[in-house]
Amino acid sequence: MNYSSVRTGVLGATGYTGRELLKLLAAHPRTSVVLATSQSEAGISARRVVRSAPDLPLVRVEDADLSSCDVVFSCLPHGDSARWARRARAAGARVVDLSSDLRVPDTDEANGDEIAVYGLPELHRERIRGCRLIANPGCYPTAALLALTPLLRRGLISGPVVINAASGVSGAGRSAKRELLFAEVAEDFRAYAVGNVHRHLAELRDQSARLANGATPELVFTPHLLPVKQGILETIYVPLSRPLGTDPMAPWEEDFGAEPFVTLVRDGTPAIQDVVGSNRVAIAVTPVEGMASPLLIVSAAIDNLIKGAAGQAVQNMNLMLGIPETEGLSC
Numbered sequence: 001m002n003y004s005s006v007r008t009g010v011l012g013a014t015g016y017t018g019r020e021l022l023k024l025l026a027a028h029p030r031t032s033v034v035l036a037t038s039q040s041e042a043g044i045s046a047r048r049v050v051r052s053a054p055d056l057p058l059v060r061v062e063d064a065d066l067s068s069c070d071v072v073f074s075c076l077p078h079g080d081s082a083r084w085a086r087r088a089r090a091a092g093a094r095v096v097d098l099s100s101d102l103r104v105p106d107t108d109e110a111n112g113d114e115i116a117v118y119g120l121p122e123l124h125r126e127r128i129r130g131c132r133l134i135a136n137p138g139c140y141p142t143a144a145l146l147a148l149t150p151l152l153r154r155g156l157i158s159g160p161v162v163i164n165a166a167s168g169v170s171g172a173g174r175s176a177k178r179e180l181l182f183a184e185v186a187e188d189f190r191a192y193a194v195g196n197v198h199r200h201l202a203e204l205r206d207q208s209a210r211l212a213n214g215a216t217p218e219l220v221f222t223p224h225l226l227p228v229k230q231g232i233l234e235t236i237y238v239p240l241s242r243p244l245g246t247d248p249m250a251p252w253e254e255d256f257g258a259e260p261f262v263t264l265v266r267d268g269t270p271a272i273q274d275v276v277g278s279n280r281v282a283i284a285v286t287p288v289e290g291m292a293s294p295l296l297i298v299s300a301a302i303d304n305l306i307k308g309a310a311g312q313a314v315q316n317m318n319l320m321l322g323i324p325e326t327e328g329l330s331c
């Protein structure tokens, strides 16, 4: 393949993650966008959606020539996305699926379908290189898994992990919903999917179990709706089997110190504005004082649309194709 011009297609190009992908792919030195889909805006130019996109008419996904692409990104709602991801694979394209459909492979294994590689490069880089089907991780799990990996790998967790996570409103997608109207969310702050019923728990549990060799800690995951456009902040409470010593950041330094998209924050804790617009995750660790047994707070911030979606998808594409991993992305 000629990597100076990788032909890319974006399914669901008018959604929040699809628009972010159009921007990133238009600015990427080795990609051109040759296909973009929308159901409600078919016929208008992709340039009307994103100024830097090519002057290309949006087509309905049913009319898309998937074989015209080297790489297809599926930014469709979960439930619909996997079907189109598989059609794109059958048409010969490599695929990055941004939905949750392919992230927990049990049913695919049972059906004999091609199994997607879980596209969290900081954990699975070698498996992503050269693969053809990627399940791009969820936004909340990206932050939580990068925050918890050093503890899971080392068996340092001794009890239930409480993940309190807050996301900007773009996390819910662009389709109109009454509870997401400005007057409903502005100047308010609320939890939702309380009681471990959020869709992302399945992938969080699956990946945590793999990292901990099956010895998964229990997770309590409570998402909150934050009245900002984009960004996620997670505050994670972890009971430890032993104190972490004089430099509690040492396990993260060892695992992620050389990672281009991981920032370890040593002076304070990360804020959303530290990462919005970038493909970075910012992580801090803080031992809790005055506890009878050791407790650690791990804080993690990402941009849900970039490291939590479109940026990570481009990072995965770069790896799949052997392009330098950081190309087209802001560190």
Ligand SMILES: NC(=O)c1ccc[n+]([C@@H]2O[C@H](COP(=O)([O-])OP(=O)(O)OC[C@H]3O[C@@H](n4cnc5c(N)ncnc54)[C@H](OP(=O)(O)O)[C@@H]3O)[C@@H](O)[C@H]2O)c1
Residues within 6 Å of the ligand: 011, 012, 013, 014, 015, 016, 017, 018, 037, 038, 039, 040, 041, 061, 074, 075, 076, 077, 078, 080, 081, 098, 099, 100, 137, 138, 139, 170, 171, 172, 173, 174, 175, 304, 305, 308, 309
């Ligand atoms: N938002 C986030 O922070 C985030 C982060 C990580 C992963 N994700 C996942 O990424 C995917 C896209 O999320 P999003 O937030 O970008 O969604 P979105 O803003 O709601 O956009 C969905 C896109 O899919 C198109 N679409 C909707 N229903 C369709 C159907 N039945 N057939 C074909 N096209 C259809 C829409 O087209 P028209 O409306 O133009 O017709 C639109 O372009 C979802 O699976 C989501 O779970 C989202």
